[in-house]
Amino acid sequence: MLRYILHRVLVSIPVLIGITLLLFVMLNVIPGDPVALMMKEHASPDVIARVRTQMHLDDPAITRYVRFLAGALKGDFGISYKINRPVTGLILEAFPNTLILALCAALVAWLIGIPAGVISAVKRQSVVDHFLWAFPFWASPCRSSGRPF
């Protein structure tokens, strides 16, 4: 079990790096300038150029990516351009609620899912089994489309 967990943790490292790299490349490829967006109608070329330098946005992409990774490893995700606040703080603020929501969802899933699985296994090929097999297929699109069922 310990080996399995260790394996999963090790595998997740390249996956995480891959995801951040992909997102970073995507954000750099699509058009948009965070400083121009911050200034909106008040955009002035000198101020945009100066603030870009001050925010190190003109550094080579690789330097910026490595800087982001180094910060992220220490738990510092930088400052949100949009709301001027440290991203880590924003995540920490929202995280407890996300955790409660996720735990509740998991709890409901376990309470219903495990007994349902047991019943299905015991009463194989019965009407109940077929229902329990088909129901989630029907229910999950209802859930994602937001319609009550």
Added chain:
Amino acid sequence: MGRTLKGLIAVGLVYFLLAGTAMAEKVLRIPNLEDPKTADCQTTFEFYMLPLNIFDRLVEAVTVGPGKSELVPGLAEKWEISADGKIYTFHLRKGVLFHNGEELTAADVVYTFDRMLNPATKALNTAILDFVDGATERLNGKADAVKGLQAIDRYTVRITLREAYAPFVAVMASPQASIFNRKFTTAAGGQFGLTPETTCGTGPFILKTYVLNDRQELVANDKYFRGRPKLDRIVVRVVADPETLRLLFETDELDVFDCDYAIAQISYFYQSEKWKDHIISGPRVGIYYFSMNQRLKPFDDLRVRKAFQMAIDRELILEKQFYGKGKIENAVIPRGLACFSPDGPTIKYNPEAAKALLAEAGYPNGVDITIAQVSSWSAKWQDINLIVQSMVKKAGFNVTIKQMDEAAYYATRKTGDVESYAQNWAADFNDPDNFLYTFFSERGTLVRSLNNHDPAVFKGIDDARTMTDPTQRCALYRQLENRIVYEDVAWVPLFSLDHTYVVQPRVKHFVVPWNGWSDMNYFLTEVE
């Protein structure tokens, strides 16, 4: 006494106490569609409600009538300007206290403006100090202090400009020029303006609560130098949906409804028996316009630009879309702004003449143009663009409306590559420089994708900035407007609009600010 009676008295007392405090407290509940993000007005352009109420400025622009403003002493009780227009000496009021109990001194003023120019602040609003001697050196990191900022004594500040700049006093009254406390702001560092604990000014209200994307609460500053405000508390609720805002207003959960958030509701309120007497409306000193990019075809041809000006029936848009609550504009300087001239030339709607001009320009079968539109902006823009699309077809313009993401839009626009777009601009301070320089100076014309590279206009705008005689200045601005709108045909002025609010009957002294902004100072506002 029986138990029942005792109980009744107890309940009654509790009720009286609760109701009593609720009645005694004067609370104004106002809406905002978005979170203001910060109270630090040096690093934002978007929301000035917090800075206008938490801080003061050396000079204040007060509203003296609909669309009319006057510059009055603020933290500075008087000031002198040298004969060459370069040296401004501000004499500070004595005994003004910051929310942390410190007295305002000249050192705070010098610190505030130096902070703006300090590269570490990464300030966006530096343009207001462009003319201060040594500002550029400080911004570029070549100096540790700003040469032109000096505290002469405890209550005297001297600001030296590198060149005369006529609107400087008006600029000092803009929210961006709010004054901070040196000690407090230095200690707050990067957190300044983000939380109540890290926000401090001299203003009539103190930031008490700030919940991101939910609400801000301000309480009265008992020691405000003009006297305690009439309101005890202001609650700003952030509600993204205009329809929800209207419901909250109608169920008395909000005291003010800003019709800017839901233009479609204006006619409803004007027709409502309940609300029609509680509408407060005032002119907005600002202008709606269409841009035309002269670097791109077909707007590189003056005749095409002229045709586009004549192909838009502005009266109809104003009537249909904004219930006629505004005024057609024919130049760059809108009504209410200094140097506004009501009797200049006008643009006449004439699709036939526009069609003939297009033919003359080599487009007898019509011409394709693209209007950019930001997908996340309010429906108002979509409506204007759709009306114009169908309207200008008559003159031979085939309009494609190009939906753009906001980030892409601003990035493309700043390099001068957006073909055409509709937008508005409202005054930051009451001076034509705020309009002419913004749009038609050498820097402005590119960053707004107008590309009207007219050296005479560039020179005129630069000259006007340093002129000190108001009559000569206004005359020069009039010439420039004529050249820009009627000779260069560099943009399409549309109209200026009124700003309409509906308030609960208990709200008194609610005045639309001179510039028509949603963000205003609530010092004089009362609730009954």
